[in-house]
Amino acid sequence: MQAPFSTLSAFRETLAAAPGPDKAATEGAQARNGQLTKPPGALGRLEDLAIWYAGWRGTAQPQINAPQVIIFAGNHGVCAQGVSAFPPEVTVQMVANFEHGGAAINQLSKAFGAKMDVHPLRLDTPTADFTTAPAMTEAEVIEALQTGWNAVDLQADLVVTGEMGIGNTTAAAAVAAAVLGGAAADWTGRGTGVDDAGLQRKTDVVAKGLALHQSADPLEALRCLGGRELAGMAGAIAAARHHQIPVILDGFICCAAAAVLEKAAPGALDHTVAGHLSAEGAHQQLLDRIGKAPLLQLGLRLGEGSGAALAIGVLKGAIACHSGMATFAEAGVSDAP
Numbered sequence: 001m002q003a004p005f006s007t008l009s010a011f012r013e014t015l016a017a018a019p020g021p022d023k024a025a026t027e028g029a030q031a032r033n034g035q036l037t038k039p040p041g042a043l044g045r046l047e048d049l050a051i052w053y054a055g056w057r058g059t060a061q062p063q064i065n066a067p068q069v070i071i072f073a074g075n076h077g078v079c080a081q082g083v084s085a086f087p088p089e090v091t092v093q094m095v096a097n098f099e100h101g102g103a104a105i106n107q108l109s110k111a112f113g114a115k116m117d118v119h120p121l122r123l124d125t126p127t128a129d130f131t132t133a134p135a136m137t138e139a140e141v142i143e144a145l146q147t148g149w150n151a152v153d154l155q156a157d158l159v160v161t162g163e164m165g166i167g168n169t170t171a172a173a174a175v176a177a178a179v180l181g182g183a184a185a186d187w188t189g190r191g192t193g194v195d196d197a198g199l200q201r202k203t204d205v206v207a208k209g210l211a212l213h214q215s216a217d218p219l220e221a222l223r224c225l226g227g228r229e230l231a232g233m234a235g236a237i238a239a240a241r242h243h244q245i246p247v248i249l250d251g252f253i254c255c256a257a258a259a260v261l262e263k264a265a266p267g268a269l270d271h272t273v274a275g276h277l278s279a280e281g282a283h284q285q286l287l288d289r290i291g292k293a294p295l296l297q298l299g300l301r302l303g304e305g306s307g308a309a310l311a312i313g314v315l316k317g318a319i320a321c322h323s324g325m326a327t328f329a330e331a332g333v334s335d336a337p
């Protein structure tokens with residue numbers, strides 16, 4: 001389906017009109033969970049995950065057969081300020097690596113049975129340096145949101161949103177600070193591995209951007225301080241909601257993009273779970289602020305959707321148990337405590 005918006009205000013309305021989970025499917029899944037051959041609650045968070053997933057898919061006994069990993073790539077004018085340990089050319093080089101199957105996310109997608117799509121977003125035209133101008137025009141941010149929306153495969157039954165973009169932890173920190181509040185230093189971290197001087201530069205750059213672009217509107221924060229890959233992820237997360245497809249969020253940059261949606265329309269992330277806790281310092285508080293507990297904590301700070309792709313395995317495990325286990329009655333197991 002083509003994106004049903006061509007302005008930020010129409011995108012805001014699309015978010016506000018998003019559907020909720022199916023009540024009957026949720027209740028059916030809760031009832032089924034109570035009959036499965038295990039002590040009550042013994043599968044811990046897997047039980048909540050299965051019931052959550054069932055509600056969004058609209059069936060009490062769902063399957064996961066077609067996960068889709070979607071990677072958006074963007075370039076950032078703010079790299080001119082020396083905010084990354086790597087040069088911006090790495091973005092296009094890594095896109096080629098994705099296309100040739102050589103990146104971590106290629107292997108993780110394959111390992112967890114997901115198809116993987118890559119969307120380079122105008123890599124030859126970096127966003128404007130947000131210390132001097134808005135990162136994007138409305139037309140540019142809309143184009144990226146639309147590409148994200150249209151990237152979701154309607155046949156997918158689970159979506160992972162990931163990114164690649166040298167400099168994007170600076171953009172994500174600025175967006176997080178603008179939509180969630182706090183000082184620049186609360187949200188900046190080492191990204192690809194900047195040293196102490198680089199971290200100080202990054203914090204000053206974010207503070208400058210926040211001072212220049214003051215708006216209470218989270219979508220304006222995305223436009224002025226974000227990047228095309230953040231907007232792409234936001235568009236895909238919103239589209240997945242529209243099509244009742246659950247989403248696994250990835251690391252710091254993905255969650256900053258998601259926070260924009262949550263602030264623009266509270267509840268907009270109800271169809272999402274946090275795949276992992278990134279080693280990027282501010283990810284924990286970002287997750288706290290969007291009310292998500294990560295499924296995994298493995299010290300990853302790669303991006304590319306890698307932590308979320310690993311969490312596909314957790315969700316598949318939850319659904320395999322929920323939909324495939326025998327009930328006490330079917331197995332002839334006594335359910336008396």
Ligand SMILES: O=C(O)c1ccc[n+]([C@@H]2O[C@H](COP(=O)([O-])O)[C@@H](O)[C@H]2O)c1
Nearest residue numbers: 084165167168169191192251252278303
């Ligand atoms: O996902 C994360 O939490 C994460 C944390 C640190 C770095 N990254 C990745 O590293 C790149 C951004 O780092 P930087 O230092 O260039 O801002 C970008 O391509 C991200 O995918 C990703």
Ligand SMILES: Cc1cc2nc[nH]c2cc1C
Nearest residue numbers: 086090164192302303304
């Ligand atoms: C090599 C490299 C791979 C990445 N994948 C995601 N972000 C990245 C940043 C770099 C520098």
